[in-house]
């Protein structure tokens with residue numbers, strides 16, 4: 001199995017190296033090395049040992065906290081499933097607990113896990129909210145993702161856009177617009 005992967009990588013490295021030499025104006029550039037490094041880094045990003053969802057939610061703490069908790073601006077890098085170009089930005093999470101809460105760093109682990117793959121910003125936003133709902137069973141959660149998409153800039157630079165913001169709400173956040181407004185205020 002690993003032999004096949006190495007073989008594929010060799011083909012890929014050769015093809016990529018060839019491509020880089022075609023677009024580079026420096027004939028002395030070590031395009032083999034650039035191609036190898038690029039593919040190694042990319043593989044690392046997709047295959048890095050991420051904490052699986054079950055282990056992220058394995059240590060819940062009981063709480064008597066009936067007020068929202070905000071975990072703001074968790075950085076992420078992901079890859080657009082339509083174009084494979086990166087999109088990157090920040091995830092902010094509001095949770096109104098019911099009986100459980102999670103260590104703050106676990107929210108970063110969750111964002112890391114769900115963003116390290118080919119996906120779309122809308123999907124990522126919803127998936128984060130769904131996983132929190134299923135595993136933490138809060139009264140509700142509200143997710144805001146703000147990201148810059150390289151595909152839009154690179155594919156049509158004349159129509160380049162700024163950030164894209166997506167939101168997702170479930171539970172009490174879906175029902176209560178004042179809670180959503182409070183979350184939005186705390187996330188800005």
Ligand SMILES: [Zn+2]
Nearest residue numbers: 080082083151
């Ligand atoms: Zn795209």
